[in-house]
Amino acid sequence: MVLDRNEEYFFYQTLIATWPIGQMGDAEFDIFKKRIKEYMVKALRETKVNTSWINPNTIYEDALLIFIDKVMSNSSSSNQFLNDFLPFQRMISHYGMFNSLSQVLLKITSPGVPDFYQGTEMWNFSLVDPDNRRSVDYGIRMRILEELKRREAKDVLSELTRELTVNKNNGEIKLYLIYKALNYRKEKRELFEKGEYITIETMGEKADNVCTFARRLGNLTTLVIAPRFFTKLIKQPDALPFGMEVWKDSFIVVSFEEAGVRYRNIFTGEMLTTKNYKDSTALLLSEIFANFPVALLERVV
Numbered sequence: 001m002v003l004d005r006n007e008e009y010f011f012y013q014t015l016i017a018t019w020p021i022g023q024m025g026d027a028e029f030d031i032f033k034k035r036i037k038e039y040m041v042k043a044l045r046e047t048k049v050n051t052s053w054i055n056p057n058t059i060y061e062d063a064l065l066i067f068i069d070k071v072m073s074n075s076s077s078s079n080q081f082l083n084d085f086l087p088f089q090r091m092i093s094h095y096g097m098f099n100s101l102s103q104v105l106l107k108i109t110s111p112g113v114p115d116f117y118q119g120t121e122m123w124n125f126s127l128v129d130p131d132n133r134r135s136v137d138y139g140i141r142m143r144i145l146e147e148l149k150r151r152e153a154k155d156v157l158s159e160l161t162r163e164l165t166v167n168k169n170n171g172e173i174k175l176y177l178i179y180k181a182l183n184y185r186k187e188k189r190e191l192f193e194k195g196e197y198i199t200i201e202t203m204g205e206k207a208d209n210v211c212t213f214a215r216r217l218g219n220l221t222t223l224v225i226a227p228r229f230f231t232k233l234i235k236q237p238d239a240l241p242f243g244m245e246v247w248k249d250s251f252i253v254v255s256f257e258e259a260g261v262r263y264r265n266i267f268t269g270e271m272l273t274t275k276n277y278k279d280s281t282a283l284l285l286s287e288i289f290a291n292f293p294v295a296l297l298e299r300v301v
Helices: 005-018 026-047 058-071 080-109 138-154 157-166 172-187 189-194 243-247
Strands: 196-199 201-203 210-217 220-227 251-253 262-265 271-273 275-277 280-284 295-299
Touching: 005 026, 005 080, 026 058, 080 172, 080 210, 080 220, 138 157, 138 172, 157 172, 172 189, 172 295, 189 210
Parallel strands: none
Antiparallel strands: 196 210, 201 251, 210 220, 220 295, 251 280, 262 271, 262 295, 275 280
16 A cells, blocks of 8 residues: 555644544554544545545555554554654644644634634544544533632642643643633723734744734733744753743833833733843743743733
């Protein structure tokens, strides 16, 4: 069985995007492999090169399914494909989770109405329909959210957020981000419905590694800072995007403020103060990203 270039692309992209983090039991792995097979047949038919919905080439499709069985066999540690693929997948997922968090924050805080697909409150390793129509376990999401609220009430927020980041594989960090950001949007509804969208300049060595803007209405000002290009930002595939070692001398320019204005991080509870830095009113990214990989900063009036 030899896949053409498009089919290879579909197959490897599919595995990278959907492989669950951690170990799977045999039964769970069989279900996962069945999903991959169903998607690949769908993708090949819609590509219309070697098979199609109107004129299915069942011999070619059967050969494809045999190929997937062989390259995804987990019955032996000698599977050369999985031995090469899984370390790469783990590295990609590390960066991908941080990218996802930035995307979620931008979606919630940008002008417009944020839209969420059911089941994506935590990590969701689904393909396109019909794979993404599987049932959602809302019960476990409700239990985890209640536990996060309990810990939020008793723990130091900066310690909680760092722990969530270290243990990001379990998906609780994404649920926490959504919970905090959506509730903040609800509390400041007029700000997000009617407030200005103000671009923010970033300077320094890592200036290209963040998207940032402000939402402002009257005395209410909120800064949104979301990192990007994580493979250039953190070189080690298990490192965290925190502190001076990562962000160097980089900073955001809060041109409409004077030095000494305080901002509170909605996620971590940390207080940050604008300062005069390199002829600008600035907030250092190394201080913004000390304990959480994205930031939502509220001006303290």
